[in-house]
Amino acid sequence: MTWDWNAVGAFMPHFWDGLLVTLEALALGSVISFALGLVWALLMRAPTRWVRWPVGAATEFVRDTPLLVQLFFLFYVLPEWNITFSALTTGVIAIGLHYSTYTMQVYRAGIEGVPAGQWEAATALGLPARRTWTAVILPQAVRRVVPALGNYVIAMLKDTPLLMTVTVLEMLGEARLYSQQHFQFTEPLTVIGVAFILISYPASLLLRALERRLVR
């Protein structure tokens, strides 16, 4: 086994570029998944099954099929329909959409966890439906699902390397490019592997601490 520290040094500038793209994709993907997930969760509480049933089926489908194939679908099929995005935008949409079907379940658990008395109190006070949601239910529901949403941010982080397959130069993309140019595979791949652990492990510790404080 040979380990070349010079290769590590030479790779580092590319690593920082890649890290920036990874974090950018992660941030945008998180925002999309949080927003869309809430939309799905609210639609699933619609009074008519003509809304609930299609939303439930569509999200189940997205959740049970591989993100990689969905990514290819968006990347190759949308241009055929004359909708073109940049590779990074496509990747962010794919990740956001895929994970929104997970965050939706988190929101649902959060909404169902709000005590029935809160609903009854809102009804007794004569609050309109919109006020009941925005002022009573959602603030309590979102508060208790923050740690669970955080877990999905970490899961999303670990899925950002997939964007490499559609030519986005995030961390793994940069590592692969460097490896192919210099024919040194060990160092770049190990560096980004370690980087992922260094980001995700403290993040999960942080979430555990947050969970103890926020949930009750």
Next chain:
Amino acid sequence: MTPGLWKLVLDGIWVTVQLLVLSALLAGFMSFLAGIARTSRRWVVRFLAGLYTEVFRGTSALIMIFWVYFVLPLAFGWQLVPLWAGTLALGLTYGAYGSEIVRGALNAVDPAQREGGIALGFTPWQRMRLILLPQAVPEMIPPFSNLLVELLKGTALVSVMGMGDLTFSATLVRLALQQSAEIYTYVLLIYFVLAFLLTRLMRGLEKRLKAGVGRASDSVPATGTKRAATAGAGAGATAGGSAS
């Protein structure tokens, strides 16, 4: 889609299924090994199992696959057949997630059961085999079922390394036909059907195992099973914010 292209897709399904079965076996083995080790009384054993879990859970499955394909041959001189390389990377990664399930289910068994085992003079191994595992395993099935679907989705990653699985066959068909909407729709549907079959299989298994320890299969508290969507305001005071 010509018959020749459908043949490609069928071959792809076969490779995906093979990879799924092999890596599920490895992941299952690693889950129980690391999960049981994390309940050990020796700190060294707990530490090693925890290290394995955090390392493989901390990094991305795709990076693991790259590592097995590119670094193992260069660094250690181990050149693995693609199927085994994919199995190794996926099995170890998803085994790390599974070990958390095993540990959680073992910890959830009533402590009195373990104490009863000690009082009756069972050895630690007998306690695990005869008392703890038979009660813990049925509780593990719903989360394992979810993990198995995640593993199925994970098998798509090996196509990045050029292994001829279902996703890779889609790439070939796309290149052959110069159009992608049709084939990707089919492939997504095939994955969905596979996931559906897996969930059904696991539900049947759960029912049998639950019957074995004399419990109804419906009363599954605090696991990641799919609950029916409750309509109506204020329904369901059960589920807390403890998703995932």
